[in-house]
Amino acid sequence: MSTIFGPVHSRRFGVSLGIDLSASTKQCNFDCLYCELAPAPAMAYQHTVTPVETIITDLKEALDKHSIIDVITITANGEPTMYPHLTKLIEQLDTIKDSIQTLILSNSACLSDPTVFDTLLKLDQVKLSLDAATPAVFKKIDRPDEGIEIGIIIESITRFSNLFEGKLFIEILFVKGVNDTAEEVKALNSALLSIHCERIDIGTIDRPPAYAVQGLSFEELYLLSRSFDPELPIHIVSRTHTSASVSTYSDDDILTTLDKRPLTQDDIRALFDTESKQRFENLLRQGKITQIERSNVIFFTPSKNIDRKRAK
Numbered sequence: 128m129s130t131i132f133g134p135v136h137s138r139r140f141g142v143s144l145g146i147d148l149s150a151s152t153k154q155c156n157f158d159c160l161y162c163e164l165a166p167a168p169a170m171a172y173q174h175t176v177t178p179v180e181t182i183i184t185d186l187k188e189a190l191d192k193h194s195i196i197d198v199i200t201i202t203a204n205g206e207p208t209m210y211p212h213l214t215k216l217i218e219q220l221d222t223i224k225d226s227i228q229t230l231i232l233s234n235s236a237c238l239s240d241p242t243v244f245d246t247l248l249k250l251d252q253v254k255l256s257l258d259a260a261t262p263a264v265f266k267k268i269d270r271p272d273e274g275i276e277i278g279i280i281i282e283s284i285t286r287f288s289n290l291f292e293g294k295l296f297i298e299i300l301f302v303k304g305v306n307d308t309a310e311e312v313k314a315l316n317s318a319l320l321s322i323h324c325e326r327i328d329i330g331t332i333d334r335p336p337a338y339a340v341q342g343l344s345f346e347e348l349y350l351l352s353r354s355f356d357p358e359l360p361i362h363i364v365s366r367t368h369t370s371a372s373v374s375t376y377s378d379d380d381i382l383t384t385l386d387k388r389p390l391t392q393d394d395i396r397a398l399f400d401t402e403s404k405q406r407f408e409n410l411l412r413q414g415k416i417t418q419i420e421r422s423n424v425i426f427f428t429p430s431k432n433i434d435r436k437r438a439k
């Protein structure tokens with residue numbers, strides 16, 4: 128089975144070639160309620176390990192076939208930082224990648240391991256999951272292997288965010304009735320305020336989950352997004368945009384809404400009715416709304432808001 132998949136086009140990361148560090152079986156130190164893979168007990172170590180040479184050979188073949196690649200994404204059927212040869216793999220990737228960016232998608236659990244921490248510092252982009260901030264909810268949603276503590280994970284992410292020179296993204300996946308309570312969002316908000324990152328992607332279940340749990344609607348996600356501090360770079364990532372119901376917004380409503388939380392074109396399409404979209408376009412033409420880019424994602428925000436933040 129090849130260790131390489133794609134290319135796939137991701138709006139957030141561009142054209143991506145994926146490396147699967149556990150291609151034949153699920154190997155993870157979590158057993159998340161929402162996992163797209165079948166449920167499996169969390170484990171501490173990879174039992175099946177692919178040689179680095181196999182991965183590099185597969186990757187070179189794929190790069191020969193596909194000339195336009197923005198990013199090489201290191202992932203796994205499970206947790207990629209459990210791969211015992213990650214440092215060697217990333218060193219070898221650096222010798223063949225040219226201008227292509229390297230990205231890892233991690234559940235953050237191994238970041239307290241100094242070797243993993245130092246290895247991830249060498250990447251161009253890192254995406255870390257943080258689904259909960261309190262021990263009880265963390266255990267309930269991510270079902271981690273014994274000894275993995277959320278307090279240590281948050282401390283490691285914070286330390287990493289202060290040292291990492293590349294682009295750091297945080298991802299939170301919300302499960303209905305589990306980590307979407309006001310109390311948990313408050314705890315997440317407080318943890319996030321100490322983390323320096325490009326973007327915080329919040330999403331929900333959009334594929335069949337490992338266990339019988341439910342996702343949130345786009346409206347519910349949107350309301351949750353407004354509970355976070357307005358300074359946090361929250362971005363709603365959800366295929367449930369299409370099922371959202373539209374509302375009417377006055378000019379003032381639009382500016383106040385964008386002031387609380389910058390929105391993307393997809394959000395606007397999902398939330399605004401036809402007249403409100405027209406008002407939004409007029410405000411944009413009048414220069415009252417402006418665009419900001421956060422790592423490939425365009426957000427709209429009131430121009431006054433930008434001036435206020437620059438003036439700080």
Ligand code: SF4
Pocket residue numbers: 155156157158159161162163164204205206234
């Ligand atoms: S960390 Fe990822 S692979 Fe592991 S159980 Fe959770 S969702 Fe599945």
